[in-house]
Amino acid sequence: xxxxxxxxxxxxxxxxxxxxxxxxxxxxxxxxxxxxxxxxxxxxxxxxxxxxxxxxxxxxxxxxxxxxxxxxxxxxxxxxxxxxxxxxxxxxxxxxxxxxxxxxxxxxxxxxxxxxxxxxxxxxxxxxxxxxxxxxxxxxxxxxxxxxxxxxxxxxxxxxxxxxxxxxxxxxxxxxxxxxxxxxxxxxxxxxxxxxxxxxxxxxxxxxxxxxxxxxxxxxxx
Amino acid sequence: xxxxxxxxxxxxxxxxxxxxxxxxxxxxxxxxxxxxxxxxxxxxxxxxxxxxxxxxxxxxxxxxxxxxxxxxxxxxxxxxxxxxxxxxxxxxxxxxxxxxxxxxxxxxxxxxxxxxxxxxxxxxxxxxxxxxxxxxxxxxxxxxxxxxxxxxxxxxxxxxxxxxxxxxxxxxxxxxxxxxxxxxxxxxxxxxxxxxxxxx
Numbered sequence: 001x002x003x004x005x006x007x008x009x010x011x012x013x014x015x016x017x018x019x020x021x022x023x024x025x026x027x028x029x030x031x032x033x034x035x036x037x038x039x040x041x042x043x044x045x046x047x048x049x050x051x052x053x054x055x056x057x058x059x060x061x062x063x064x065x066x067x068x069x070x071x072x073x074x075x076x077x078x079x080x081x082x083x084x085x086x087x088x089x090x091x092x093x094x095x096x097x098x099x100x101x102x103x104x105x106x107x108x109x110x111x112x113x114x115x116x117x118x119x120x121x122x123x124x125x126x127x128x129x130x131x132x133x134x135x136x137x138x139x140x141x142x143x144x145x146x147x148x149x150x151x152x153x154x155x156x157x158x159x160x161x162x163x164x165x166x167x168x169x170x171x172x173x174x175x176x177x178x179x180x181x182x183x184x185x186x187x188x189x190x191x192x193x194x195x196x197x198x199x200x201x202x203x204x205x206x207x208x209x210x211x212x213x214x215x216x217x218x219x220x221x222x
Numbered sequence: 223x224x225x226x227x228x229x230x231x232x233x234x235x236x237x238x239x240x241x242x243x244x245x246x247x248x249x250x251x252x253x254x255x256x257x258x259x260x261x262x263x264x265x266x267x268x269x270x271x272x273x274x275x276x277x278x279x280x281x282x283x284x285x286x287x288x289x290x291x292x293x294x295x296x297x298x299x300x301x302x303x304x305x306x307x308x309x310x311x312x313x314x315x316x317x318x319x320x321x322x323x324x325x326x327x328x329x330x331x332x333x334x335x336x337x338x339x340x341x342x343x344x345x346x347x348x349x350x351x352x353x354x355x356x357x358x359x360x361x362x363x364x365x366x367x368x369x370x371x372x373x374x375x376x377x378x379x380x381x382x383x384x385x386x387x388x389x390x391x392x393x394x395x396x397x398x399x400x401x402x403x404x405x406x407x408x409x410x411x412x413x414x415x416x417x418x419x420x421x422x
Contacts, residue, residue, distance in 0.1 A: 002289070003318045011316040015301070022303035022340070085264050086299035086356070090316045091289035217285075221266055 005099075008092045012100025017107065019078070026071050026108045034067040034112065035119045042123055049125055056124030061181045064113055064141060065174050071108050072149020073166040075101060079157065084220075094216035098150060102212070105146035113138045130188030133198075137181050140201040144177040145170075147208035154212075154219040176204050231256055234270075234421050236414070238364075243386055243396040245410035247403055252416045254399040255296065258366050261397060262293040275364055289317055292362030292389075296369045298349040302342035306333055306352045309341055313356055327359040328352070331381060346373045354382060365389050365396035371405055383409055 003011075020026055041059055042052055087097065117134065120126060152169045180201035187194040231253045238244050248254045259265045263274060263284035272279035275287040300309045310324040328337045331351040341349060350373050357365070370382045386396050386409050400406040407413055415422045 003316060007318070008316055011312060014315070015304075015312045018308060019301060019303050080297070080299070082295050082297040082299035083301060084299075085259070085262070085293065085295060086313070087316075088264060089262065089288045089291055089293055090313055090360075091285065092316050093285075217282075 002091065005093055005096045008096035009100035009103065012087075012092065012097050013103045013107075016075070016101060016104030020104070020108060023078075025074060025078075026112065030067050030070055031112055031115060034063050034116055037063050037067070038116060038119050038123055052124045053126055056120055056126035057185050058182050059124070060116060060120040060126075061141070061178055064116060064181075065145070065178045066171070068109050068112060068141070068145045069149060069167050069170045069174060071112060072105050072145045073153050073170055075105075075150065075153045075157075084157070088220060094220040095213045097220075098154065098212050098216040101150045101153075102143075102146045102209075105150055106142050109142035109145055110138060113142060127189075130185055133184060133188060133194065136198065137184050137201075140198065140205060141177050141181050144201060144205045144208065145174060147205060147212055148173055148177075151208060151212045151215070154216070157219075177201060180204070231260065231420075236261075236421060238395045238397060240393045240395055241390055242411040243365075243390050243398060243409050245403070245406040245413035246397060246399045246416055246421075247401070247406075247413060248399075248416035252418065254416055255368055257416060258293070258295075258368050258397065258399050261364075262291055262366050263288055264293075289360065290363045291366060292357040292360060292364065293366040294350075294353045294357060294368060294370065296372065298341070298346070298353055300341040300349055300352060303340060305338050305340050306344065306348075306355075307337040309352065310356055310359060314359060317360060319359060323359045324355075327355040330358055331355045332377065347375060347378065350374055351378055351381075354378070354385065357385065363389070363394040365394065365398075367396065368399045369402075370398055370400065371402050379405070 038059065041055075045051065117138070121128070149166070149170050152166045152173075156165045156169065180197045183197040184194040187197060234257065236244070246254055246257065256265065260267060260272070260279070261274060263277075263279060267279055274284065275290055277283035277287040300306070301312075304312070306328060307324060310327065311321060313319070314321060314324050325334070325337065328334055331354050333348065333351055333355060336344065336348060341352065344352070365386060367382070367386070370386070371379050374382065386398065390396055396409075398406050398410065
């Protein structure tokens, strides 16, 4: 019996969550390093409160992007050809596989962003006005990075240099998300509308989702 | 079948009818595994035509027949962090198979007591058994086995032979790639040799 698209996607998501629960790569490696990076900046530039307040939100998004890329692309080096063959032969729709992996990455990234947000508030004493927008921007960035990282991992997953290539590919392409996230808060700080920036992020996400779903079958074959 | 400008397989003509098991022999690098992955629809031929379970190898029809194919490669496709039960349960959930089938398949290959053991701490032989448990669970019509007897003890070897016989007797088919001629020739309806990417 053939299972539905969402049953297949859910199976892939559950698999990725289970693998992460066992390996602890995000929880015990990437997350602490992200938090340490946020901690090192005040040590490096000094603890001048106005300076830290001014750069806090920007630093947060830079760290989220840099370390988030590693979370989003981790599957490029955690799935072997033999494992991909087994999944392909279950008859899982490659698009469902893509969506399932994106959902798992998104959940990791949302958790990662939430923890780092708390660390940023604690270390940088950032003003909390405009933070009502934070959940929306976190979702947009998490989704954008997940879509981009999963797509890039699929493109180079069969290459020998996949683990090195994917972050190099994803980091520059995630810049629109970084700009969107930082400018949303800058607009709020200046009392302007941030709609343009969130709209830009939404369009990037939609385009990535379409590209990922449409290319999933071709990429599985490559 | 090409990799860049190099032909890995060329001029291959192979006909496997229902009820047949075909042995494929050849030296390392002859193209045996590539042939098997091609038959498993995991690779697309650069030229020529092929039909697997009625599906054209070059068209999207091949995606539809994949769940009816049972492929065991020489490298286990298990996730090392997951237990044997979790590995098979993942496949079962994607294919709408009951969890009871997971447990009975593991029991059938002698792994009932190791179902909650992570794949990474299992021996290569146990991992191979788990791969065959996956095949038992999915009940494929077309078996594609790469070195089916490798790393298996006597009981497991008999189990694999039984799986091939049962599939073939039920009207399915099998292609067995191996170095162990004697063992495979006992199971095979006929055998072919692959040399330099060409069948003889």
